[in-house]
Amino acid sequence: MSTLQYVLGIVAAALTLILVIELLRRRRLRERHAIWWIIAGLGALVISIFPQALGWVASRFGFDVPINLAFFASLVLLFLVALQHSAELTKAEEHSRALAEQVALLDIRIRELEAQQTRGSAASVRKVKNTEKGTRQRK
Amino acid sequence: MPIDLSTSLIVMPALNEEASVGKVIREALRELPGIRILVVNDGSTDETSRVARDAGAIVAELPYNLGVGGAMRCGFRFAVEHGYRNVIQVDADGQHDPAEVPQLVAELATADLVIGARFAGQGDYAVRGPRRWAMVVLAKILSRTARTKLTDTTSGFRASGPRAVALFAEHYPAEYLGDTVESLVIAARAKLVIRQVGVSMRERSAGTPSHNPVKAALYLARVAVAMTFAFLRPKISVTQREDNS
Numbered sequence: 001m002s003t004l005q006y007v008l009g010i011v012a013a014a015l016t017l018i019l020v021i022e023l024l025r026r027r028r029l030r031e032r033h034a035i036w037w038i039i040a041g042l043g044a045l046v047i048s049i050f051p052q053a054l055g056w057v058a059s060r061f062g063f064d065v066p067i068n069l070a071f072f073a074s075l076v077l078l079f080l081v082a083l084q085h086s087a088e089l090t091k092a093e094e095h096s097r098a099l100a101e102q103v104a105l106l107d108i109r110i111r112e113l114e115a116q117q118t119r120g121s122a123a124s125v126r127k128v129k130n131t132e133k134g135t136r137q138r139k
Numbered sequence: 140m141p142i143d144l145s146t147s148l149i150v151m152p153a154l155n156e157e158a159s160v161g162k163v164i165r166e167a168l169r170e171l172p173g174i175r176i177l178v179v180n181d182g183s184t185d186e187t188s189r190v191a192r193d194a195g196a197i198v199a200e201l202p203y204n205l206g207v208g209g210a211m212r213c214g215f216r217f218a219v220e221h222g223y224r225n226v227i228q229v230d231a232d233g234q235h236d237p238a239e240v241p242q243l244v245a246e247l248a249t250a251d252l253v254i255g256a257r258f259a260g261q262g263d264y265a266v267r268g269p270r271r272w273a274m275v276v277l278a279k280i281l282s283r284t285a286r287t288k289l290t291d292t293t294s295g296f297r298a299s300g301p302r303a304v305a306l307f308a309e310h311y312p313a314e315y316l317g318d319t320v321e322s323l324v325i326a327a328r329a330k331l332v333i334r335q336v337g338v339s340m341r342e343r344s345a346g347t348p349s350h351n352p353v354k355a356a357l358y359l360a361r362v363a364v365a366m367t368f369a370f371l372r373p374k375i376s377v378t379q380r381e382d383n384s
Contacts, residue, residue: 097205097313101213104199105220
């Protein structure tokens with residue numbers, strides 16, 4: 001591995017981490033969603049700084065080609081993240097369903113209140129007219 | 140047979156039914172004096188809401204389409220909030236005869252959930268092939284779960300008593316087939332008493348079941364998936380829910 005490759009690896013991993021942390025800092029990403037990306041970024045950084053670490057762990061797990069461990073780990077991580085997103089989406093859909101139902105029910109209540117109010121003001125107008133009529137009649 | 144309908148609410152899920160909903164509401168109000176009708180407009184783009192209001196129904200307007208399950212849960216929640224004891228689901232397309240509502244409500248005296256099932260023959264449509272097998276298998280499995288003989292499990296003409304209304308206001312599934320198949324499983328597993336009553340269905344104003352074999356097979360698969368997960372989900376009991384509230 002050339003020095004250029006070595007440096008490129010470290011820079012790429014560091015940039016990934018910085019991006020995730022920056023998003024977190026600006027509250028564009030919530031901690032619970034960011035945790036997997038931070039783990040991935042840290043892992044990538046460690047391996048880019050100490051490439052022999054990957055080889056050591058891979059041989060421990062019986063991988064003949066170390067890079068296969070990196071591919072395997074990345075796949076598992078991406079799979080878990082995708083699954084988590086599906087679960088979160090389901091939850092968000094259920095929330096929006098409950099809100100939609102609530103909005104429909106509130107709309108009914110507003111209409112009823114408005115109808116009552118119009119009836120109420122119509123009644124008071126009638127009352128005023130009746131009193132006017134009464135005063136006129138008395139005159 | 141005088142049956143008090145003042146504590147019963149008809150819930151009608153409606154999606155772009157401006158052509159039929161007004162007629163159905165007027166007929167129901169004529170046949171069932173004193174009953175209240177809630178039309179749940181499931182994100183229609185036509186004049187369904189206005190037509191339904193003009194015909195004398197209360198209208199709940201969902202901001203976007205939730206499917207029959209979502210529309211029905213909204214109806215059950217309305218019933219709970221306003222103290223209705225029974226909810227009768229009636230289709231807005233006119234295939235259910237409102238004159239048969241009292242028959243369903245009468246059954247609620249001894250049952251929690253009453254399914255209005257199509258008689259063979261009258262107004263019935265011929266179903267063949269995989270779709271029919273699916274319906275037969277479905278009926279067999281659900282009959283066993285519900286501890287009663289059910290032949291028309293996908294019927295949308297059904298009446299729910301107080302216990303079923305309380306259960307469904309919280310747990311009415313929105314998934315495909317959830318409003319028919321899964322809701323039955325939920326009710327049966329919550330130990331509600333389910334019964335079937337024969338009713339005559341009229342000609343649907345629109346839409347006939349497809350005989351395309353690919354679609355039928357797909358339907359079969361979706362039924363299988365819906366059933367499997369309905370049974371895999373944790374049981375919900377009515378009493379437990381009442382304790383919590």
